[in-house]
Amino acid sequence: MNLIFLGAPGAGKGTQAEFISDYLNIPTISTGNIIRDALKSGTEVGLKAKDYIDKGLLVPDEVVINIIKSRLIESDCSKGFILDGFPRTVPQAEALKEMTILIDKVIDIDVSDIEVEKRLSGRRVCSSCGSSYHILYKPSKIEDCCDRCSGETIQRKDDQTETIKERLKVYHNQTTPLKDYYKKQNKLFIISGEGKVDEITKLTIEAIERKV
Numbered sequence: 128m129n130l131i132f133l134g135a136p137g138a139g140k141g142t143q144a145e146f147i148s149d150y151l152n153i154p155t156i157s158t159g160n161i162i163r164d165a166l167k168s169g170t171e172v173g174l175k176a177k178d179y180i181d182k183g184l185l186v187p188d189e190v191v192i193n194i195i196k197s198r199l200i201e202s203d204c205s206k207g208f209i210l211d212g213f214p215r216t217v218p219q220a221e222a223l224k225e226m227t228i229l230i231d232k233v234i235d236i237d238v239s240d241i242e243v244e245k246r247l248s249g250r251r252v253c254s255s256c257g258s259s260y261h262i263l264y265k266p267s268k269i270e271d272c273c274d275r276c277s278g279e280t281i282q283r284k285d286d287q288t289e290t291i292k293e294r295l296k297v298y299h300n301q302t303t304p305l306k307d308y309y310k311k312q313n314k315l316f317i318i319s320g321e322g323k324v325d326e327i328t329k330l331t332i333e334a335i336e337r338k339v
């Protein structure tokens with residue numbers, strides 16, 4: 128099954144993708160993670176993306192489209208995949224269509240801006256393995272220390288209050304038109320992303336298993 132997880136920054140796309148990836152045994156492809164890895168390794172893509180990410184802006188379409196093109200031809204995608212954070216603009220969705228990749232469902236995780244701000248400002252990520260925590264909702268056992276690898280947990284630069292506001296603005300202007308785009312194709316399933324993580328996972332599974 129080929130899925131897209133849509134939603135505001137901090138809606139819980141990554142959190143849900145982790146569960147659904149295990150449930151369906153398909154990989155998650157997060158453009159955000161791929162770009163951050165490129166940044167860490169100092170590649171050309173990473174360097175091009177840095178300023179955009181730090182300011183809360185979208186990385187240019189051609190950069191992310193090329194990332195997706197080369198990732199989707201890898202063998203682990205043959206049985207399906209979850210796209211987390213792609214597409215984020217109509218031209219990106221059009222590029223996906225041109226790749227003749229059939230999307231089965233688009234799950235839109237709906238969360239208010241206020242909740243987004245709470246979630247992102249409290250999020251901490253492991254600087255070593257990338258595991259994600261929240262200071263209130265999902266704290267690590269030892270403060271600032273990753274449960275999985277003992278790496279240091281830090282706040283992402285784009286999770287600072289002013290940048291969160293910019294990311295939300297960008298989301299409302301450039302990404303929300305995708306809801307209509309996929310609604311017209313009868314592929315859009317909207318679920319509430321507010322509540323306990325396992326309740327939202329249940330809603331996500333229901334949406335995935337619902338007949339179109």
Ligand code: AP5
Binds near residue numbers: 136185327
């Ligand atoms: P990216 O990394 O994709 O950021 P994002 O979409 O802004 O999403 P996040 O990863 O911040 O949030 P999420 O929805 O996955 O939430 P999470 O599960 O972590 O992109 C970063 C940047 O890269 C972009 O700004 C852009 O510059 C660039 N980029 C990436 N893709 C691009 C593209 N296609 N085009 C152009 N540019 C692109 O949850 C958030 C927090 O909330 C966590 O702490 C979690 O523990 C907590 N949480 C989750 N669920 C719940 C719950 N139910 N209750 C309480 N807390 C919860």
